[in-house]
Amino acid sequence: MAGCRVHHDSSWKGKAKCSPRMPSQWEGIACNEATGRVTEIRLPGFISTNDSVFQSQMRGLLSPSITLVSCLEIIDLGGLMGLAGRIPPSIGLRLPNLRKLYLYGNKLIGPVPDSIGKLSKLEELHLYENRLSGSLPSTLGDLRNLKQLLLYSNELAGMIPDSFTNLTNIVQIDLHSNILTGHIPERIGEMQVLEKLDLSKNLLTGKIPLSLANLNSISEMFLDSNHLEGEIPFPSSFGQLSSLSFLRLDDNHLTGRIPASFGNMISLQRVSLENNKFDGDDSLEFGQPFIFDRIISLWQSIIWPNTRISWIYFAGCGIQGEIPVFLQATPSPIQELDLSSNHLTGSLPAWLGLLTQLYKLNFSRNSLVSRIPVSVTNLQYLGVLDLHSNKLSGPINNVFRIGNAFSDGSLTYVDLSDNYFSTGVVQAGVGSQTGIQYLNLSHNFLEGRVATTIGRLKSLQTLDLSCNRLGFNLPEALANVSSLEKLRLQKNHFTGRIPSGFLKLTKLKELDLSDNLLAGEIPAGKPLTDFPQSSYSGNKGLCGKPLTPCKVRGLILVEEPQKPC
Known part of the structure; x- marks a missing residue:
C-alpha cells in the first residue's frame, strides 16, 4: 500500500506477496486471484478467530494514500479507537469499485466528503461513533446501490438533504445522536x-x-x-x-x-x-x-x-x-x-401479580395510595421496580419476596423513595434479592434497626436510606458489600461509632452520614477520610479527620470544642 504504514499483529511478516494465483499472506488483506490486485483491507478493532476474539489497535492518522489502492472493494478499519484524522476528500474519486466502507468507532474528525457520492457501487457506509462534523453532503443521495447508512453518534449538523429520498435501495438509515436540524424530507x-x-x-x-x-x-x-x-x-x-x-x-x-x-x-x-x-x-x-x-x-x-x-x-x-x-x-x-x-390515583391492584412476564414496572410520580399487594411476589422476572413519589404506605416486605423461586432473586433496581412506607427492610431484611444493584428507600417513615441481612446484597452499588427514622448502630454488615459506590444514610437517628469495617468499602465514591447521632472518632484511612466535612456534619459526637481532631481524656476520645461561628 503506497504511503501506508500499518502495524498489526505477528502474522504480518516479510513483504506482502499479492500476485496472480497467489493470495496475500498478510492477515486481513485479500487479493483478486486473477489480477493480483488488493481488493480488501479488513483490519477491524475486534478480530474473531476459531479460538478467541481479540482487540487490535491502529494509531495515528488515516492516510490519504489508502485511496491509491484503486481496486479496493472493502475497507474495514472500524473500532480501532486510536485511528484519527479525516476521511480523505478524494476517497470517492479513486475507489470506483468500493462496496463497503467501515470506519466506525474511531476518532475521525471533519466532514463527510462530498466525493463519497461518486462511489456508485457502495452498498454499506458505516461512519458511526466518531467526531465527524459539518453537514450531510447532498451527494449521498447519488448512492443508488446503498443499503446501509449508519452515521449515528457524531456531531453532524444541518438539514437532512432531500436527495436522501433517491436512495431507493436503502434498508437501514441511522442518524441518531447528532445535531441535525430542519424537517424530515417530505x-x-x-x-x-x-x-x-x-x-x-x-x-x-x-x-x-x-x-x-x-x-x-x-x-x-x-x-x-x-x-x-x-x-x-x-x-x-x-x-x-x-x-x-x-x-x-x-x-x-x-x-x-x-x-x-x-x-x-x-x-x-x-x-x-x-x-x-x-x-x-x-x-x-x-x-x-x-x-x-x-x-x-x-x-x-x-x-x-x-x-x-x-x-x-x-x-x-x-x-x-x-x-x-x-x-x-x-x-x-x-x-x-x-x-x-x-x-x-387509587390502589396498586392485586392483579399485577398476573403479569408474570413483567420485567419493568414504573408507576413513579403519581398519587397512588395503598400498600404493595402480596401478589407482586409472583413477578419472578421483575428486574426494575420504580414506585417513587407516590403516597404508598405500610410494609415493603413483599418487594423482597419477589421471585423467591430463584436463589438470587430477580430485582436489580428498586426505588420506593418519597412515600409513606413504615417497615420492611428493617425487620424482614432483603429476602432472596441479593442481586439488587440500586436500592432507594429514602424519604419514608422507616423505623428501627437495619437488618444485618443487608450485607447479603453483594451486587449493591447504591444504597439510599436517607430521611427516615432509622436508629441504633450503623449496620456493620455493610462492610461486606464491597461493590458499594454510593451510601446515603443522612437524616436518621443512627447512634454509636462508624464501624471500622467501612474502610473496606474501597469503591465508595459518595458518602453522607450527616445529621445523625453518631459519636467517636471517624476511622482513619481511605476512603472515609477522603470525604468532605459535609459527609459527617450534624453529628455532635463525631471527631477526627476530616472534622476537628479528637482529644484524649484518660482513655476516652472526645471531640475538640469548635469555635463559635
Whole structure:
C-alpha cells in the first residue's frame, strides 16, 4: 500500500506477496486471484478467530494514500479507537469499485466528503461513533446501490438533504445522536424497501411527513427526542404499516389524537409516546387532562385485540384515574409497563401479580395510595421496580419476596423513595434479592434497626436510606458489600461509632452520614477520610479527620470544642 504504514499483529511478516494465483499472506488483506490486485483491507478493532476474539489497535492518522489502492472493494478499519484524522476528500474519486466502507468507532474528525457520492457501487457506509462534523453532503443521495447508512453518534449538523429520498435501495438509515436540524424530507416514503429508520436524539422540527405511511417494509421507526410538532399523522393510512414492530415518538411536541388505525398494525410490539403535548377536545385523546376511560374503549376494541404489544410507555401524558383493569388480560404478555409522571390515583391492584412476564414496572410520580399487594411476589422476572413519589404506605416486605423461586432473586433496581412506607427492610431484611444493584428507600417513615441481612446484597452499588427514622448502630454488615459506590444514610437517628469495617468499602465514591447521632472518632484511612466535612456534619459526637481532631481524656476520645461561628 503506497504511503501506508500499518502495524498489526505477528502474522504480518516479510513483504506482502499479492500476485496472480497467489493470495496475500498478510492477515486481513485479500487479493483478486486473477489480477493480483488488493481488493480488501479488513483490519477491524475486534478480530474473531476459531479460538478467541481479540482487540487490535491502529494509531495515528488515516492516510490519504489508502485511496491509491484503486481496486479496493472493502475497507474495514472500524473500532480501532486510536485511528484519527479525516476521511480523505478524494476517497470517492479513486475507489470506483468500493462496496463497503467501515470506519466506525474511531476518532475521525471533519466532514463527510462530498466525493463519497461518486462511489456508485457502495452498498454499506458505516461512519458511526466518531467526531465527524459539518453537514450531510447532498451527494449521498447519488448512492443508488446503498443499503446501509449508519452515521449515528457524531456531531453532524444541518438539514437532512432531500436527495436522501433517491436512495431507493436503502434498508437501514441511522442518524441518531447528532445535531441535525430542519424537517424530515417530505418524500421519505419513497424509500420502499426501508426497514429501519432512526432519526432520534437530534434537533429536528416540523411535522411528521404523511408519506411515512407508505413505508410498507418498515419494522423499526425511532423519531423520539426531537422537536417534532403537530398531530401524529396517518389518521387512516398509518395502519398500512403492517410490518412495524417498534415505534418511538416520545420526547417531542406532538399534539392531537392517537390514530385508531394503530389497531391495524398487527406486528406492533413496542410503542412509546410519552413526554409530548397531546391535547385537543375530549374524545379519545391525550388531553389536559387525559381521562383513562375515554381511551380504554379504543384500546380494548381496536388496538389491543390486533396487536402484540409487550412494552407500554405512557409516561408524562397527563393521565388521570385508576390503573385500568384491561391491562391484566392482554393478547401478549406485558414485559415493560411505564405509566410514570401522570395523575394516577387509587390502589396498586392485586392483579399485577398476573403479569408474570413483567420485567419493568414504573408507576413513579403519581398519587397512588395503598400498600404493595402480596401478589407482586409472583413477578419472578421483575428486574426494575420504580414506585417513587407516590403516597404508598405500610410494609415493603413483599418487594423482597419477589421471585423467591430463584436463589438470587430477580430485582436489580428498586426505588420506593418519597412515600409513606413504615417497615420492611428493617425487620424482614432483603429476602432472596441479593442481586439488587440500586436500592432507594429514602424519604419514608422507616423505623428501627437495619437488618444485618443487608450485607447479603453483594451486587449493591447504591444504597439510599436517607430521611427516615432509622436508629441504633450503623449496620456493620455493610462492610461486606464491597461493590458499594454510593451510601446515603443522612437524616436518621443512627447512634454509636462508624464501624471500622467501612474502610473496606474501597469503591465508595459518595458518602453522607450527616445529621445523625453518631459519636467517636471517624476511622482513619481511605476512603472515609477522603470525604468532605459535609459527609459527617450534624453529628455532635463525631471527631477526627476530616472534622476537628479528637482529644484524649484518660482513655476516652472526645471531640475538640469548635469555635463559635
